[in-house]
Amino acid sequence: MVTTDERGQMLLIGGVLLAVAIVALGIVFNGAVYTSVLAGQGQHDLSADSTIELQQDLRQMIGDGVRHAVRTESKLNNQQDEVENVVAGIAANLSTYEAQSNRLVNVSVNATIDGEYIAQNSTGNFTYNDSGTIKENWTMGSDVRVRDFSVNVTGTSGDDFEIRITGDDGETYTINLRNSTVRVIDPSGHVTSCSGTDLYPIDLTGAMLGNESRCNALDFFERVEPPYDIEIVNGDQVTGKYTLTIDTSGKGPTIEDRLYGVTVDLIYHSPSIDYNTTLRIAPGEPT
Amino acid sequence: MRISEFLEDDRGVSRMIGYLLTVGIAMVLVSGLFLSGGLLVSDQRDSTMRTQLDVIGNRVAGSLEAADRLVNSTERDPRNLVLSRSLPDSIVETSYTIEINSDNVVVEESGGPLAVTVNVETNATLSPTEVRGGPIEIIYDPASNELEVIRG
Numbered sequence: 001m002v003t004t005d006e007r008g009q010m011l012l013i014g015g016v017l018l019a020v021a022i023v024a025l026g027i028v029f030n031g032a033v034y035t036s037v038l039a040g041q042g043q044h045d046l047s048a049d050s051t052i053e054l055q056q057d058l059r060q061m062i063g064d065g066v067r068h069a070v071r072t073e074s075k076l077n078n079q080q081d082e083v084e085n086v087v088a089g090i091a092a093n094l095s096t097y098e099a100q101s102n103r104l105v106n107v108s109v110n111a112t113i114d115g116e117y118i119a120q121n122s123t124g125n126f127t128y129n130d131s132g133t134i135k136e137n138w139t140m141g142s143d144v145r146v147r148d149f150s151v152n153v154t155g156t157s158g159d160d161f162e163i164r165i166t167g168d169d170g171e172t173y174t175i176n177l178r179n180s181t182v183r184v185i186d187p188s189g190h191v192t193s194c195s196g197t198d199l200y201p202i203d204l205t206g207a208m209l210g211n212e213s214r215c216n217a218l219d220f221f222e223r224v225e226p227p228y229d230i231e232i233v234n235g236d237q238v239t240g241k242y243t244l245t246i247d248t249s250g251k252g253p254t255i256e257d258r259l260y261g262v263t264v265d266l267i268y269h270s271p272s273i274d275y276n277t278t279l280r281i282a283p284g285e286p287t
Numbered sequence: 288m289r290i291s292e293f294l295e296d297d298r299g300v301s302r303m304i305g306y307l308l309t310v311g312i313a314m315v316l317v318s319g320l321f322l323s324g325g326l327l328v329s330d331q332r333d334s335t336m337r338t339q340l341d342v343i344g345n346r347v348a349g350s351l352e353a354a355d356r357l358v359n360s361t362e363r364d365p366r367n368l369v370l371s372r373s374l375p376d377s378i379v380e381t382s383y384t385i386e387i388n389s390d391n392v393v394v395e396e397s398g399g400p401l402a403v404t405v406n407v408e409t410n411a412t413l414s415p416t417e418v419r420g421g422p423i424e425i426i427y428d429p430a431s432n433e434l435e436v437i438r439g
Contacts, residue, residue: 018320020324025328025331028331028332029331048370052360055361274367274368274371275367275368276367
């Protein structure tokens with residue numbers, strides 16, 4: 001026969017079952033906490049993006065090295081040696097710095113990109129003397145890539161002067177310079193333009209007017225599929241100066257061999273990423 | 288009859304029946320507590336499982352897109368690209384699978400109904416595959432411009 005004292009067993013059983021339920025919930029929530037930690041880790045797991053940032057830094061540093069080499073050395077082979085020294089220095093510092101973060105980074109020159117500096121340093125028509133024949137329509141470069149293309153027009157005798165850039169896909173962009181307006185006609189015939197009182201010199205590859213204001217119409221260079229052809233049309237209708245550097249050989253009044261850029265091999269190892277690629281670095285080249 | 292006499296009066300009262308009533312009511316209460324507690328645990332488990340599947344799905348999708356950004360950051364395709372991601376082998380003591388399709392990632396509970404789909408946008412092609420949950424590696428194949436996920 002059950003006594004008053006023995007009825008407490010049911011309460012005990014209920015309490016035990018409740019405890020089991022609470023423990024089971026605890027196990028479930030513990031797993032949730034781990035996933036929260038995992039989610040938080042994901043936000044800081046930026047190994048791929050930090051690699052992209054490193055590439056951008058390398059483009060900046062080595063691009064500056066190319067400009068420095070071209071500025072300080074007049075001969076192409078000296079420019080090549082100088083940029084290789086620059087890359088070696090960057091590689092040494094980078095390797096030590098990244099090693100502190102448990103990353104192995106190696107940068108080395110794959111090859112130099114040797115080109116030509118074309119210039120008209122004295123004011124004159126934008127024509128070309130082809131073995132005694134003056135041509136107002138001529139091709140400055142075929143299948144080339146260009147950087148630091150600067151034009152300074154000081155006089156015009158017509159409105160039909162054009163610089164035509166034809167990409168590898170056959171699409172042509174036309175730059176027309178008229179008075180105080182830069183007009184860009186795209187392959188479909190659509191026209192965009194920039195105007196200003198202080199137009200020159202125009203940096204065609206950098207999309208800058210007078211070295212101070214930006215001309216969005218000149219951003220077309222980023223859409224041209226390289227390599228491209230650079231043509232001058234009606235060059236007799238303008239007078240002025242121009243300079244540009246191309247990655248191969250071309251035509252112009254003054255030509256000298258010049259370092260255009262460099263390709264570098266990048267090796268990047270970390271616990272979460274293994275990456276090996278080649279970067280093409282040419283400062284001032286539209287990308 | 289006074290109250291004290293009423294309380295002490297046991298005429299017409301069976302101790303056995305009293306006992307059975309007490310036990311029966313207690314059993315019903317305890318069973319109800321057990322059922323509701325079990326349902327609560329089950330609901331929380333499903334909710335937690337779904338959340339964890341979503342986190343892992345987004346982690347995998349984000350990693351695929353990060354690898355794709357890296358591939359497109361240079362003019363030339365990389366010679367070698369391997370991204371490693373450490374993911375748990377199981378979620379709430381349950382294994383799971385990661386299925387890569389052409390434009391999404393499906394993370395599914397093994398032997399269960401729960402599954403989460405996360406969309407992915409990449410320029411490179413995603414190689415359709417299915418791997419068991421756990422550490423993974425994302426590998427880029429420059430020959431086919433494909434990103435492939437394998438068990439790490």
